[in-house]
Amino acid sequence: MSRSIRLAVIPGDGIGPEVVAQGLKVLGAVLPSDVKLDTRPYDLGARRWHATGETLPDAELDSLKDHDAILLGAIGDPSVPSGVLERGLLLKLRFAFDHYVNLRPSKLFPNTPTPLAGRPDIDFVVVREGTEGPYTGNGGSLRTGTPHEVATEVSVNTAYGVERVVRDAYERARSRPRKRLTLVHKTNVLVHAGQLWKSVFDRVGAEYPDVTTDYLHVDAATIFFVTQPERFDVIVTDNLFGDILTDLAAAVTGGIGLAASGNINPAGAFPSMFEPVHGSAPDIAGTGKADPTATVLSVALLLRHLGYEAEAVRVERAVAADLAERTGKTRTTDATGDALAARAAG
Amino acid sequence: MSRSIRLAVIPGDGIGPEVVAQGLKVLGAVLPSDVKLDTRPYDLGARRWHATGETLPDAELDSLKDHDAILLGAIGDPSVPSGVLERGLLLKLRFAFDHYVNLRPSKLFPNTPTPLAGRPDIDFVVVREGTEGPYTGNGGSLRTGTPHEVATEVSVNTAYGVERVVRDAYERARSRPRKRLTLVHKTNVLVHAGQLWKSVFDRVGAEYPDVTTDYLHVDAATIFFVTQPERFDVIVTDNLFGDILTDLAAAVTGGIGLAASGNINPAGAFPSMFEPVHGSAPDIAGTGKADPTATVLSVALLLRHLGYEAEAVRVERAVAADLAERTGKTRTTDATGDALAARAAG
Numbered sequence: 001m002s003r004s005i006r007l008a009v010i011p012g013d014g015i016g017p018e019v020v021a022q023g024l025k026v027l028g029a030v031l032p033s034d035v036k037l038d039t040r041p042y043d044l045g046a047r048r049w050h051a052t053g054e055t056l057p058d059a060e061l062d063s064l065k066d067h068d069a070i071l072l073g074a075i076g077d078p079s080v081p082s083g084v085l086e087r088g089l090l091l092k093l094r095f096a097f098d099h100y101v102n103l104r105p106s107k108l109f110p111n112t113p114t115p116l117a118g119r120p121d122i123d124f125v126v127v128r129e130g131t132e133g134p135y136t137g138n139g140g141s142l143r144t145g146t147p148h149e150v151a152t153e154v155s156v157n158t159a160y161g162v163e164r165v166v167r168d169a170y171e172r173a174r175s176r177p178r179k180r181l182t183l184v185h186k187t188n189v190l191v192h193a194g195q196l197w198k199s200v201f202d203r204v205g206a207e208y209p210d211v212t213t214d215y216l217h218v219d220a221a222t223i224f225f226v227t228q229p230e231r232f233d234v235i236v237t238d239n240l241f242g243d244i245l246t247d248l249a250a251a252v253t254g255g256i257g258l259a260a261s262g263n264i265n266p267a268g269a270f271p272s273m274f275e276p277v278h279g280s281a282p283d284i285a286g287t288g289k290a291d292p293t294a295t296v297l298s299v300a301l302l303l304r305h306l307g308y309e310a311e312a313v314r315v316e317r318a319v320a321a322d323l324a325e326r327t328g329k330t331r332t333t334d335a336t337g338d339a340l341a342a343r344a345a346g
Numbered sequence: 347m348s349r350s351i352r353l354a355v356i357p358g359d360g361i362g363p364e365v366v367a368q369g370l371k372v373l374g375a376v377l378p379s380d381v382k383l384d385t386r387p388y389d390l391g392a393r394r395w396h397a398t399g400e401t402l403p404d405a406e407l408d409s410l411k412d413h414d415a416i417l418l419g420a421i422g423d424p425s426v427p428s429g430v431l432e433r434g435l436l437l438k439l440r441f442a443f444d445h446y447v448n449l450r451p452s453k454l455f456p457n458t459p460t461p462l463a464g465r466p467d468i469d470f471v472v473v474r475e476g477t478e479g480p481y482t483g484n485g486g487s488l489r490t491g492t493p494h495e496v497a498t499e500v501s502v503n504t505a506y507g508v509e510r511v512v513r514d515a516y517e518r519a520r521s522r523p524r525k526r527l528t529l530v531h532k533t534n535v536l537v538h539a540g541q542l543w544k545s546v547f548d549r550v551g552a553e554y555p556d557v558t559t560d561y562l563h564v565d566a567a568t569i570f571f572v573t574q575p576e577r578f579d580v581i582v583t584d585n586l587f588g589d590i591l592t593d594l595a596a597a598v599t600g601g602i603g604l605a606a607s608g609n610i611n612p613a614g615a616f617p618s619m620f621e622p623v624h625g626s627a628p629d630i631a632g633t634g635k636a637d638p639t640a641t642v643l644s645v646a647l648l649l650r651h652l653g654y655e656a657e658a659v660r661v662e663r664a665v666a667a668d669l670a671e672r673t674g675k676t677r678t679t680d681a682t683g684d685a686l687a688a689r690a691a692g
């Protein structure tokens with residue numbers, strides 16, 4: 001049987017191309033030899049926008065659709081007005097490809113620095129909703145630029161959208177040893193959305209009696225992230241709260257240089273997209289200082305999503321082993337990629 | 347000259363009455379003898395709601411208005427549906443009395459435990475907008491409880507509302523030694539509100555050339571809160587981001603048991619309201635375990651707001667001195683109040 005992976009690659013801006021190169025290196029090293037890896041690069045991001053004014057033309061969106069997965073580096077550059085690439089490219093992909101599960105695991109690996117005293121045992125995953133909430137672009141401004149301006153942002157939440165992501169989170173919780181699921185929201189203030197999330201969470205929960213659940217307001221959740229992160233197993237939350245919490249989670253588990261993510265369309269109607277949580281870090285682009293580990297861990301999520309579980313585990317073990325031996329001495333992006341590829345292949 | 351303070355007191359739920367009693371004790375101990383303190387208690391919160399169905403009747407709101415300030419303990423009880431007291435009482439007060447500056451200082455006192463390794467030097471203040479954003483109650487739900495439900499929450503932001511809080515934050519930054527002001531928002535996603543906040547921030551900033559400014563996305567801000575909190579001096583942000591960030595700030599500076607806040611109407615058209623950031627903690631209510639320090643520090647903010655600067659400083663020094671000698675052994679709520687009152691009076 002011959003197998004193949006058609007992978008679209010969007011290196012993007014800043015350190016994006018550098019870290020993506022290492023992700024592809026590790027992917028190539030770990031895939032069984034009978035798997036044909038067919039990569040196609042897409043020139044999208046700040047350079048393209050400056051050259052053509054385009055963020056994500058329809059033809060490109062169509063052609064991206066025709067892949068098994070997408071690997072994305074990072075999007076964004078100070079030379080482009082805030083929001084243009086984020087909304088015109090990154091969020092457009094998440095929405096167009098219905099990436100309703102934004103999966104963000106957080107694990108504190110041995111020997112990895114953490115700002116937390118006492119090195120708590122952190123190993124949880126945030127299931128962030130990816131296609132609704134305040135990210136829909138719903139809103140506007142009236143009398144813009146005048147002293148009478150009114151600007152609104154509308155968080156849109158549907159039973160359909162909430163139920164499918166909540167179900168996914170219950171499934172993930174069930175598959176983990178601790179079988180715990182925490183809903184994070186702000187039901188005491190955002191009462192309409194909160195009521196929807198909470199009632200769906202409780203109703204679906206009746207089908208998962210083996211999963212222990214609890215609820216936290218988002219403000220309280222941030223406290224536990226730093227005082228008791230070991231209490232979390234699976235967290236499900238809305239798009240904006242998930243954005244905030246996963247950066248905090250990254251910070252307490254060794255930093256944004258290690259945080260992986262998958263923008264997943266579980267049914268497979270569209271290609272899922274894998275990307276490090278970090279941004280394009282224009283300040284260190286081209287210096288060879290970027291840590292490609294988050295991208296490599298995103299490749300592990302990609303492998304798992306495509307059914308290459310053994311290979312995913314090999315990549316994750318390679319990262320854990322490499323981290324265990326890091327000395328704090330700087331290594332180039334390329335050298336880290338080499339080290340991870342060698343271990344993962346081994 | 348005889349002076350007086352007409353203080354409305356809302357002990358509220360759970361540990362609220364216990365901590366408020368200590369706040370009043372310290373206030374009584376520190377006020378000059380020629381100041382007449384005239385307190386009036388208000389029975390508002392869960393008990394009242396169960397008994398009468400009322401959260402904040404108009405007559406009570408009117409009578410509260412007739413005070414120099416309000417001291418509030420905590421609102422909320424598991425027996426009351428989520429949102430009823432928060433929106434019907436706490437937020438109603440903040441909105442009715444136009445508390446547009448929600449002031450939340452964060453300081454890591456010597457000897458106070460922090461979850462952060464390395465005990466960074468933390469001393470910043472968050473100026474949280476208090477009357478707009480996603481807290482306006484704007485939104486609703488359609489086809490509630492059906493598989494076709496759509497629930498919305500609208501963040502409402504006005505040039506008027508943003509400018510006045512941004513100005514207040516610049517003034518505070520100017521009055522501090524480091525003169526730094528950071529705007530926190532999510533301008534790359536919430537582009538309409540973000541554009542309003544950013545343009546007002548920049549425009550008003552031109553009048554404060556002595557204040558150094560920067561901007562952070564809210565997700566990135568949470569990272570700095572745990573990796574580099576010493577970088578912050580004054581932060582200005584919207585109602586929801588401020589809610590989240592100030593709980594995190596409390597967590598890294600010794601916990602929610604120490605976090606004070608003032609809901610301030612700077613012009614004095616309405617009484618300002620002072621309250622600990624923590625909630626009603628029903629699990630420890632009545633056990634004498636609640637730490638009243640956050641309420642006592644809120645009393646210091648109250649004193650400062652009413653012009654009793656020397657007395658405010660005495661209360662803050664009393665807290666610092668007491669914290670410096672805390673051993674981790676538990677002391678009752680009342681004993682802590684006594685200790686603080688004795689030091690503040692001294």
Ligand SMILES: CC(C)[C@H](C(=O)O)[C@@H](O)C(=O)O
Binds near residue numbers: 091277535
């Ligand atoms: C760049 C930005 C639009 C994005 C988000 O807010 O989702 C990023 O912060 C992330 O977490 O992937």
Ligand SMILES: CC(C)[C@H](C(=O)O)[C@@H](O)C(=O)O
Binds near residue numbers: 433
């Ligand atoms: C109780 C709740 C409505 C309130 C808020 O969200 O503002 C609280 O969390 C706070 O920070 O004062």
